[in-house]
Amino acid sequence: MSSIFTRIIRRELPAYIITEDDKCIAFLDINPLAKGHTLVVPKIEVDYLFDLPDEIYSHLWSVSKRITRALDQCGWGTRVGVAVIGLEVPHAHIHLVPIRNLHDLDFSKPKLRLTSEEFEEIKNTIIACLSKL
Numbered sequence: 001m002s003s004i005f006t007r008i009i010r011r012e013l014p015a016y017i018i019t020e021d022d023k024c025i026a027f028l029d030i031n032p033l034a035k036g037h038t039l040v041v042p043k044i045e046v047d048y049l050f051d052l053p054d055e056i057y058s059h060l061w062s063v064s065k066r067i068t069r070a071l072d073q074c075g076w077g078t079r080v081g082v083a084v085i086g087l088e089v090p091h092a093h094i095h096l097v098p099i100r101n102l103h104d105l106d107f108s109k110p111k112l113r114l115t116s117e118e119f120e121e122i123k124n125t126i127i128a129c130l131s132k133l
Contacts, residue, residue, distance in 0.1 A: 005041045010094035016123040018067060019130060023043050023057040023059045026067055028119055031099050034104060035076045035122050040064045040094040049084050049092040064094050081105040102116035 008015045009025055014026035015037040018038055040063055042056050049057070068080040077098030083105060084094055099105055114122070 003089055005039075005089060005091040005093065006045050009041070009043055016119045018123060018126050019063065021063075023056055026063060028123055029095070030119075032114070033107065033109060033111060034099065035112070035114075036071050036074055036096075036098045036126060037112075038067055038071070038096045038126070040067065040096065042092055046088045046092050048086060049094070052092055060092075060094060063107055064096060066130065066133060067096055069133055070126050071096060073129040073132070074098070074125055077104070077107055083107070107133070 002010070004013065007013045012043075015030075018026040018028065020026070024040060024045070026038055026040045029039050040060055042060055044052070044056060046052050048114050052060070064082070068082075071077070071080045078100050079098075081097045081104065082097040083097065083109065084091065084096060085107065097105055103109075111118055
C-alpha cells in the first residue's frame with residue numbers, strides 16, 4: 001500500500017505544496033508544531049532516509065536548505081529546527097520547523113490547529129519568500 005506521502009505526490013490527497021521538482025516535493029505538515037512546519041519528501045518511496053540513493057539524499061538536503069532560507073525570512077522563528085524521525089510515516093522525509101527555543105522541536109507537544117485559509121496564507125508566504133531567493 002502506498003504511503004500517505006506517495007498519495008500526495010500522485011495528487012490522490014490534497015496538500016499545501018511549497019515546491020516540487022522531479023526528485024522531491026515539499027509541503028506543509030497538516031499537524032504542525034509551528035507556522036511554516038514543512039516536510040521535504042523524496043518522490044521515490046523509501047522508508048528510511050539513509051537508504052536513499054546518494055543523489056536523491058543530497059538533493060533533499062539542498063532543497064531543505066533553500067526552504068530554510070525562505071522560512072528564515074518569514075519571521076516565525078529565530079532558527080529552523082530540522083528533524084528526521086521516520087517512525088510516523090513509512091516514507092523518508094525531513095521536518096523543517098521554525099523555532100524560537102529548543103523545546104519548540106518537541107513532537108510530543110500539542111499541534112497547531114489551523115484553518116485551510118491559514119494554511120493557504122502560510123503556503124503563499126513561504127512561496128513568496130522562496131521567489132526572492
